[in-house]
Amino acid sequence: MKKRRKLKKKVVVLIVLIIILFVILTAGIIVYVKAHNPKETPIETKVVDKIEEYGYVLENNKTDLYKDLFDELVKILNEDPIKEEEYAKIISKMAVSDFYNLDNKTSKNDIGGVQFIREKNRKNFVLQASETVYKYVEQNLDGKRKQTLPIVTKVETTSIKKGKYSYKNIKDDNAYTVVVKLEYKKDLGYPKQVTVKLLHNDKKLEIYYMK
Numbered sequence: 001m002k003k004r005r006k007l008k009k010k011v012v013v014l015i016v017l018i019i020i021l022f023v024i025l026t027a028g029i030i031v032y033v034k035a036h037n038p039k040e041t042p043i044e045t046k047v048v049d050k051i052e053e054y055g056y057v058l059e060n061n062k063t064d065l066y067k068d069l070f071d072e073l074v075k076i077l078n079e080d081p082i083k084e085e086e087y088a089k090i091i092s093k094m095a096v097s098d099f100y101n102l103d104n105k106t107s108k109n110d111i112g113g114v115q116f117i118r119e120k121n122r123k124n125f126v127l128q129a130s131e132t133v134y135k136y137v138e139q140n141l142d143g144k145r146k147q148t149l150p151i152v153t154k155v156e157t158t159s160i161k162k163g164k165y166s167y168k169n170i171k172d173d174n175a176y177t178v179v180v181k182l183e184y185k186k187d188l189g190y191p192k193q194v195t196v197k198l199l200h201n202d203k204k205l206e207i208y209y210m211k
Helices: 002-037 064-078 086-099 121-132
Strands: 047-051 056-059 150-166 170-184 195-202 206-209
Touching: 047 064, 047 195, 056 064, 064 086, 086 150, 086 170, 086 195, 086 206, 121 206, 150 195
Parallel strands: none
Antiparallel strands: 047 056, 150 170, 170 195, 195 206
């Protein structure tokens, strides 16, 4: 009987030791993982300027080129009367430069130029972009991505023309077609010329086609 009790005690002690060792080992693994993979703080995006009347915003993660274009847009929209062709040109350049500058995007779903797209077309625009141009953009929530992506260094309009647009119940006698030329920091095979088409939504111009 005494031998059985001693055996039971030894078994209990062994089990306790195994549990203690397991806890120590687990704690060690957790400490090691945290030490070698510290928690990253996601990059915060903030609105630094806006044009209330038109709903346009400028975020802090935009390129210097885009910020300069936004300043131009502010000046154009503050004129009375507004030079509409200049308005069409500037938002075309902003949309194109932001869309094809993938280097500052955090993922394939962080699509540039969306605020200039006609509201009814935005959902399809974002979906199509995420499966084409943005498809292979790696996540960069911590700002440590190594992937080489296009950086737009210059945009200019090479032509603009006005014409009639009619489709179903949508009609615009003064729709715009703007051709935008792009330059990149490094040629990675992305488009160097893009055609942008715009329609009126009251006094606001919106892009319904960009390719």
